[in-house]
Amino acid sequence: xxxxxxxxxxxxxxxxxxxxxxxxxxxxxxxxxxxxxxxxxxxxxxxxxxxxxxxxxxxxxxxxxxxxxxxxxxxxxxxxxxxxxxxxxxxxxxxxxxxxxxxxxxxxxxxxxxxxxxxxxxxxxxxxxxxxxxxxxxxxxxxxxxxxxxxxxxxxxxxxxxxxxxxxxxxxxxxxxxxxxxxxxxxx
Amino acid sequence: xxxxxxxxxxxxxxxxxxxxxxxxxxxxxxxxxxxxxxxxxxxxxxxxxxxxxxxxxxxxxxxxxxxxxxxxxxxxxxxxxxxxxxxxxxxxxxxxxxxxxxxxxxxxxxxxxxxxxxxxxxxxxxxxxxxxxxxxxxxxxxxxxxxxxxxxxxxxxxxxxxxxxxxxxxxxxxxxxxxxxxxxxxxxxxxxxxxxxxxxxxxxxxxxxxxxxxxxxxxxxxxxxxxxxxxxxxxxxxxxxxxxxxxxxxxxxxxxxxxxxxxxxxxxxxxxxxxxxxxxxxxxxxxxxxxx
Numbered sequence: 001x002x003x004x005x006x007x008x009x010x011x012x013x014x015x016x017x018x019x020x021x022x023x024x025x026x027x028x029x030x031x032x033x034x035x036x037x038x039x040x041x042x043x044x045x046x047x048x049x050x051x052x053x054x055x056x057x058x059x060x061x062x063x064x065x066x067x068x069x070x071x072x073x074x075x076x077x078x079x080x081x082x083x084x085x086x087x088x089x090x091x092x093x094x095x096x097x098x099x100x101x102x103x104x105x106x107x108x109x110x111x112x113x114x115x116x117x118x119x120x121x122x123x124x125x126x127x128x129x130x131x132x133x134x135x136x137x138x139x140x141x142x143x144x145x146x147x148x149x150x151x152x153x154x155x156x157x158x159x160x161x162x163x164x165x166x167x168x169x170x171x172x173x174x175x176x177x178x179x180x181x182x183x184x185x186x187x188x
Numbered sequence: 189x190x191x192x193x194x195x196x197x198x199x200x201x202x203x204x205x206x207x208x209x210x211x212x213x214x215x216x217x218x219x220x221x222x223x224x225x226x227x228x229x230x231x232x233x234x235x236x237x238x239x240x241x242x243x244x245x246x247x248x249x250x251x252x253x254x255x256x257x258x259x260x261x262x263x264x265x266x267x268x269x270x271x272x273x274x275x276x277x278x279x280x281x282x283x284x285x286x287x288x289x290x291x292x293x294x295x296x297x298x299x300x301x302x303x304x305x306x307x308x309x310x311x312x313x314x315x316x317x318x319x320x321x322x323x324x325x326x327x328x329x330x331x332x333x334x335x336x337x338x339x340x341x342x343x344x345x346x347x348x349x350x351x352x353x354x355x356x357x358x359x360x361x362x363x364x365x366x367x368x369x370x371x372x373x374x375x376x377x378x379x380x381x382x383x384x385x386x387x388x389x390x391x392x393x394x395x396x397x398x399x400x401x402x403x404x405x406x407x408x409x410x411x412x413x414x415x416x417x418x419x420x421x422x423x424x425x426x427x428x429x430x431x432x433x434x435x436x437x438x439x440x441x442x443x444x445x446x447x448x449x450x451x452x453x454x455x456x457x458x459x460x461x462x463x464x465x466x467x468x469x470x471x472x473x474x475x476x477x478x479x480x
Contacts, residue, residue, distance in 0.1 A: 031226050038218050046214065047207030055208050059217050066221045130203045149198040177197040184200060 019083030020076070027074035034070050041087050042066070048151060049091060051134070052143050053098070061098065065091045085153065089161035092143060096162075099139055133183035141176035148173050271314050276302040276331045293317055300333045305347075321353030330361075336414060342367045370443045418444075422453045425460065438463075 019040070025033035045065060050058035068090055076086060134142060147153045147161070148169075155173065159166040271294050275281045281299030285292070291313045294303070305314050305325045316323040319337040323330075328347025333340045339353055343366040351359040351367060361367055421444045428437035441457040448454070 031222055034225055035218060035222060038221060042214055042218065043209055046209045046217070050207045050209065051204070059213060063217060063221055063224070067224050070221075070225045127205045128203070130200060131205060134201070134204065145197055145201070150201050150204070180197055180200055 020078030023069075023073040023076040023078070023083060026070050027076075031070075034066065037069070037083065037087075038066055041084060044084070044151070045087060045091055048088065048146060049095070051146055051150070052095060052139065054135075057098070061091065061094050064094050068094070085157050085161070088147065088151065088153065092147070092161045093163075095139070095143060129184060133180050136183050137176055137179055141172050141179070144169060144172040145176040145180065149177075270306045270308050270312065271316070271325070272304040272306070274302045274304075276300040276333075291315060296332055296334050298334055298337075300331065302329075302331055304329045316349075318353065320355070321351065321357075324350045324352065326350065338369065340369045370447065414448075418448045418451050418453075421447060422451075422457075425457065429460075 019037065022033040022037045026037070042062065046058055046062045049061045049065075053061065065087060069087060072090070076083070134145075137145065144158060144162075147158045148155065153161070155166050155169045159169045162169070269285060269287060269292050271285070271292060273281070273283055273285070273294060277300050279299060281301055282297040283299070283301065284295045284297075286295075287293075290311050293315045295317045297319070303316065303325075305328055307327055308314070314325040316325065316332065318332065318334055318339045320339055323332065323339075323342065326348040328349050329345040330347070330349055331341070331343040331345070333342075342349065342351060342361060344361045344363060346363055348360060348362050351357070351361065353359075355369065356367060359367060421440065425437050425440045425444060428434075428440055438461060441460040444451060444457045445454065445461065451457070
């Protein structure tokens with residue numbers, strides 16, 4: 001995993017300069033540039049989203065991320081961050097919106113039919129103990145630990161993506177790691 | 189809270205199975221995204237461009253036309269025509285203009301107008317049309333007030349005009365003269381000026397009811413509003429009745445009914461107009477006495 005993370009980083013490093021150009025072309029209406037951006041980042045994004053919320057909705061979320069990226073391409077500032085970080089930031093926001101929408105739906109269902117929230121949570125088919133442990137975390141903690149320990153983003157970058165203070169990111173990461181360890185140790 | 193530095197979670201997550209991302213799904217998603225963005229982005233074709241240009245031209249024309257109409261109706265505009273129309277007191281005015289051959293007509297609908305008619309050749313005419321008649325310009329500057337569909341006042345500042353109103357046919361007004369419609373408050377001296385039985389002096393233009401019109405040499409004054417005018421007309425009738433001027437009171441009542449057909453004292457005025465005429469009775473009696 002360490003090596004794969006490094007490979008991802010080096011490949012995106014080469015792509016950063018052309019990401020800015022692609023986003024500029026997207027902003028001017030060149031839809032083919034969106035295809036280039038997609039080819040560079042879609043696999044990583046889809047994998048991240050799939051791990052964060054499960055594979056069922058991952059494609060829809062990734063679709064939303066790229067459509068929104070096309071709309072916001074004109075606002076991209078290539079000097080402040082890479083397109084990878086920018087795209088992951090959009091993905092994190094879409095996940096937050098989805099979570100809020102899901103909560104509203106659950107509340108409405110509870111009001112209407114007295115359905116227990118747990119009964120409406122999406123089912124996730126864990127393939128091993130680590131995946132099971134990961135999905136025992138809350139989505140907010142899961143997203144932070146995935147961004148930090150799998151995607152290799154710094155706490156500052158994660159704080160910017162989530163729009164929260166960096167201290168909150170540290171706290172979530174600390175608790176997420178501890179819960180993850182406890183869960184694995186408990187299961188073993 | 190200190191920044192967490194342990195790498196144990198990283199090592200743990202290394203044991204995660206690969207995310208289930210297959211190439212077919214990725215290609216399908218790519219096409220979906222491209223289609224969505226293409227559908228959202230507006231396609232600018234030459235047809236669209238022409239439509240936009242046409243719509244812009246139409247909108248601009250409508251705006252300019254609307255602005256001109258508003259200016260014309262509310263402030264008056266200078267035109268190559270002979271008559272310059274504006275508001276005499278700054279209030280809104282409603283009017284239209286037309287030129288038919290050598291005759292220029294100006295329809296005055298409502299408001300207090302200042303009309304300045306440029307000196308013009310004898311074969312050109314300017315006719316001011318009011319709801320209840322017309323005013324022929326003879327080269328002049330004048331103010332015309334129109335309210336509730338009738339001419340209420342004409343003041344000539346310079347030159348001459350000839351009124352052809354329903355109630356003042358053929359009356360000529362000169363410099364500084366004002367014609368006011370049947371006065372809201374008849375002057376107390378009216379009986380003395382036109383005592384019963386003595387015919388009122390005919391106007392040069394053949395005014396048929398001089399006692400109900402007045403030409404005064406004074407500046408135009410603001411007119412009271414309709415309710416005040418109605419009250420004043422009613423009080424004038426009452427005053428004439430109390431001073432035993434029955435014929436004048438009846439004439440004033442008729443005037444009230446004509447001016448305020450739906451007035452508050454309509455019934456009362458009607459009764460007065462329909463009441464037997466003393467003079468007629470007297471005439472009958474006189475004729476009866478004179479008959480063999």
